Amino acid sequence: MDNADNLFHPSLATALMKLDPEDGEQIMEYFKTHALLNREKALLQASVREQKKLLVENAKLKKDIEQLRFQLQDKQRRRTAKALLSPAPPPPTLSPTHTTPVNQSASPAEALAGVPTNPPPPSHDRRERQSRRRRGERKARPTSDPLSLGVEPRVDVSRLDLRVGRILSVRRHPLSETMSIQEVDVGENAPRTVVSKLGGKTDLEELQGSLAVLLCNVKACKMKGVVSQARLICCSTSDDCIELLVAPTGSMPGDRVTFLNYPGEPDRELQSKQRVWELLQPDLQVDCRGVANYKGCGFEVKGKGLCRAPSFTNCIIR
Structure with a gap:
């Protein structure tokens, strides 16, 4: 009853005891109990309002998540269709000029094994890596898409x-x-x-x-x-x-x-x-x-x- 005691001024309790010495204390207990009940009712109403507010916010979040999922699926479908329609890259061809000559000064074992003693020029190596990277990305794009089935998008x-x-x-x-x-x-x-x-x-x-x-x-x-x-x-x-x-x-x-x-x-x-x-x-x-x-x-x-x-x-x- 400590919280209820704070709701009433001490002079009110003194006045009630003077007016009714026998029942004054019971009246004060009644007032305190009624005050606590009113406070609990107010707290319960505030909790219900907060719960309703949370339900509304949850419904809005669910709707936003559903829209984002539709957008993601649509983007994945478009990406799949674009990958399927893009032309396949031509197979890499080796030019005779790209063969590495055997160093005349190499040992007979190295010459027979075909091991080059001189690396290719840096510019040529960089072009080869870039070409391989471009081909690899183009080939990997359709298979990396989770919706890629190797056929046109479903029609049902x-x-x-x-x-x-x-x-x-x-x-x-x-x-x-x-x-x-x-x-x-x-x-x-x-x-x-x-x-x-x-x-x-x-x-x-x-x-x-x-x-x-x-x-x-x-x-x-x-x-x-x-x-x-x-x-x-x-x-x-x-x-x-x-x-x-x-x-x-x-x-x-x-x-x-x-x-x-x-x-x-x-x-x-x-x-x-x-x-x-x-x-x-x-x-x-x-x-x-x-x-x-x-x-x-x-x-x-x-x-x-x-x-x-x-x-x-x-x-x-x-």
Whole structure:
């Protein structure tokens, strides 16, 4: 109770004892206990606030680490591709002028053994070392890269950054009857603007507030004057019959769509010249059960289920 004693002036205890000699001491003990409880409560609240602050900072650090890892993987992939495309160095050739003549004054044993008695000129030796160093670096570069496989970079669905998004608003494109503009929350600080070719028969009002699947690592491009920052993943039987893929129940904006048989990390941004989306699209389909899949492997939100078409079966994904 030493800390509680410091909270009260001695004159307060004296006054209480004079007013109530019998219960004055118990009243003082009550006040001291109540003061200690209030102090412990304040310390506990401060600890909870500090814990919440640490959780927020940890989440931010995790996000920064994830972005740095994507950047590192992208740089390694670019380095691998550059090394594979660089021409192989020509094999070294020995010029007849580079042969070392046998010293006439050497002993017969040294002459038969081919041991040169005079070293080559320093300038020639330096040029040879530099040439060998350049050849060695060029040959060692592809094998030193941990991602070098001796083939072109992989082309599978793991390179796509597919996420669940919630459509916040939707409107017709002012310059096209077949296009619409959506503002979509994909779990980032600000929603993304998406321009889609959903066709003229799609009821846009029904899309507002619904969950969809988006390709988020496409390069931003301008469509009829509006910059589109992602791509809505749809399934269709024809140009006029289009449905958005539906995320599983319980999904949240920003949830990743992954594939069990293809666990790689997505590209930071798909390069248009590599045409990754165009190469993968023939293998993206909706099966007879209405489940979206790539080569038989379903679009999955871990712990929540599979992505499906609302009503279509046996159709393409685009």
